[in-house]
Amino acid sequence: MEVRLDNLSKHFPGVKGAPVVKAVDQMNFTIPDGKLVGLLGPSGCGKSTTLYMIAGLHKPTAGKIWFGDRDVTDVPPENRGIGLVFQNYALYPHFTVRQNITFPLENVRPKLEKTEMEQIAQEVANLVDIGNLLDRLPKQLSGGQQQRVAIARALSKRPQVLLLDEPLSNLDARLRLQTREEIRRIQRDTKVTTIFVTHDQEEAMSISDFIVVMRRGVVHQIDAPQTVYEEPVNLFVAKFLGSPAINIFDGELKNGRVLLHGNVYHKGLTSKGKFDFFDERIYDVAVEGGYNGTKADYFTSLGVEYVEEEPVVVEEEPKKKGIKEFFAKLAPKKKHKFVPKVIEGEVNLESIYEAIVGGGYRMTYGDFEEEVGKFIVEAGADRDVKIGVRPEAFTLDKNENPAIDVEVLYIEHIGRDITIVANVVGQKHRIRVIIPAEERHKVKDKVIKVYPKRFYLFDIDGSRIL
Template identity: 40%
Template sequence: MATVELSHITKKFGSVTALNDVSFTVKDGEFFVLLGQTGAGKTTTLRVIAGLEKQDAGEVLFDGVPVNDVTPAERDTAFVFQYYSLYPTMSVYDNLAFPLRAPGRNLSEAEIKQRVHEAAERVRITHLLQRSTRNLSGGEMQRVALGRALVRRPKIFLMDEPLSNLDAKLREALRIELNRLQREAHSTTLFVTHDQIEAMTLADRVGVLREGVLVQVGTPREIYDFPATTFVAKLVGVPRINLYNAARADGMIRVPDSTIQLPAPMHVGLPESFTLGFRPEDVQITPDGDLSGQITLLEPLGVETIVHIRSGRQSLLSTVSGIADFSIGSEVRYRIVRERLHFFDRKTGRRLSLN
C-alpha cells in the first residue's frame, strides 16, 4: 500500500486540455473517488497514474518518490477497466494468474495457485475458475476483473468505472461488495465514476473533476453540504438541488417570478444578486409553512416521493418520506430550512463564503 500524490498535472491531447493543473493526494489505505461527467479527465488521471499516459507537466509521486519515468510494469498498480476487462483467450484461472506470471515476479506455480484461489475466494468466483471468460455474465466478469486486481497486492488500485456497465441491481450488489473488500484490506484505491451514488457511498474522500480541473476535494459530507460550485451542487444529490437566480433587497431574499422569499441571513458579504440553492429535502411540506405553491407532479419512489411545486413561474422540488398522499393541482404550504441555504456567485458559480 502506498500514498499517491499528483502534483500540478497537466495533460493535453492536441489542442484539448484533458487535465489542467490537477493536484491531490490519495492517502495510504484511503478510498478516493474521482467524480465527474464523461470527458472530465477522470480516466486520463488514472492512466497518468498507471503510467499508460505521460503527463505534459507535473509530477506523480508514490510514497513521496517521483515515478514520472517509471514504466507501467514497475509502478505496481492494478487497473480495473470499464470495458474489455478480461483477456478473452484465457480461462478465468489464467486471467487471475496472468499478473502473477509476469516475468519480474518469479513466483512458483504452486504459489500462484494458492494466491489465485485466495483472491477468487475473496471475490466469490472459485466456482468459475475453470470456465472460459466467454460465457460469463457481466457481474461475473467484473468480479473476475476485481479478483485479478486483488491477486497482486499492488500499491494502489485504479478502478475506471468498473460498475457502470452493469444493471442497477447488480451494480448495487457489487458496490456493497467492493465496499466490504476495501474496508477489509485497507487498500489505497482510486475509483473513477460518473455516478454520484457510488461516490457518496464508497468514498472516504471525493474529488470532483470538471473539464480537466479539480473543482473540489472533500469527504462525501463536505461535498454534499458545502458544494464549492453550482456544478458540484448539481452533480451530487438526487433529486437535484433547487437553484435560482435570486436578489437581496430590504433584508429579504427574493426569487424573481415566484412568491419565494426568505429573510436574508445576517451575514455580511451577500451581494445584491446571486444564485440561491437549497436541496429538496430542505423544502419541508407542512401546514404551517410560510410559503405556498401548487403541486404539479408527484414521483412516488417508495422510500420517498418527489413533489414538484410551482411557485409563480418557478418550480421547485421537495422530497417527502414514504409515498405522499397529495393530489396534483392542490395548494400546498412549505418552508425552506434557512440554515441550509447555499449561496453562489452568479457569474462564476463559486460558493460565497459568508462570515
C-alpha cells in the same frame, strides 16, 4: 501506499487548429494510505486521463506523481506496483479464469513456480468470491463474475495502488449494487489504496472514503461524501450531487440584500449599481467558447461601433516577395464571413448570449453566465443570484425562512415519502419537494407555500455565498 498528485496536468493538442484540450489542469491532491477515493465528474471532465497518468499510461504534460516518498512520474507502468481495471473487463477469451488471473504473474522476476502462481490465483479468486470458477472460460461467466475476474487479475501482483475506471458501468442495476459492495469489502480486506472512477454520484457517495469532484479538468472539491453533499463549495458541486437534484430559485442581489420575490433571504452583501455589459472581457469569453465574429462584429451586435486601433506601421522596407503577406499582417484579421445580429431592446446577459450563439458560441447559457459572472462579481454590481434548497430540506410549516410560492403539478409516492412536483410561481424553475406521506393532507391548494429549513446562496459565477 499514499498517492500524491502534485500540480499534475495533461494537455492534448487540438485537432485541426482547435484549441488545446486541458484534459487535466494543475491537479493537486493526496490520497492517504489505505483509503478508497472516488473520482467523480461529468463525462469528459478528465477522470480517465487522471487515472491513466497515475497508472503510467499517459505521460503528464506537467507536474509530478508520488507513491509515498517515490517519484513515479517517469516510472513505466509495470514498475509502479499498480493494478488496473477497465470498464470493459478485457479478459483473454481463450484463457481460463485461472490463466487470466495468473497471466500478469508470468513476467514476475525472480520467476514464480507454477504451483505458486496457482496458489495466488486461488487466493485472490477466493477474495472476490469466484474461487469455484477457476476452470471456466470468460464466456461461461456472467458480467459480474467477469468483472470480478478482472479485479482478481488486478490484485494478483499484490498492487500497492488499485485503479478502477468505471468498473461497474457494464453491469445491470442489481449487479452493480452487489459488485460495488464487494469492491468495498475487498478494499477493506486488502487495505490497498484505491482510486475508483465514476460519473455516478450515488456510486461515489456510497463507496468512497473521500470524493474528488472534477469538472473540465479541474478539481472543485475534495471531502468526505456527506460533507460534499451538505457543504458543496459551489453551484456545480451542489447540482452534481443529490438525486433528485437540488432545487434552484432565482433571487437578486439589490442594494446589499438578496431577495426572492421581494422576500429577504440575506442582508449585508455589498453591491453597487449595474454592471457594464459593454465590457470587452465578455467578447473574450465569447471567443473562448467558439464565437466566430471579430471584435467589430461583436460590438455591432451590441449596437455600438468598435473602432480598431491604428496598426503600428513598421519602419523597415518590405521584402519584394513578401509584400502581400506584409500588408496582410497589418490588416485586422477577419475571422469568418459573419453577419452580426443586432440586439433589439435591452443589452443584458441573455440578449448577448442570443447574439453570440448565433455567431458560433458553443457553451450553454449557464456556462456563459458563470464565466461573465466572474467579472460581475468582481465589479460588485447588483446581480442575479441563485438560492438552492435540497428536496428534503423543505417543510410546509411556517418557519423563520421566507416562504416560496409554488404551483403543484402532481404528487409522486416513493416508499414512505411523497414528492411534490411543482412550478415556482413567477419563475421558469420546476422543483421537487420531498415530505413524509403523513403530511400529504397539508397539500390542499393548487398554489402552496413551502419553507426551506435550510438553503444555500450562490453567486452568479457559481461560487457559494452562504
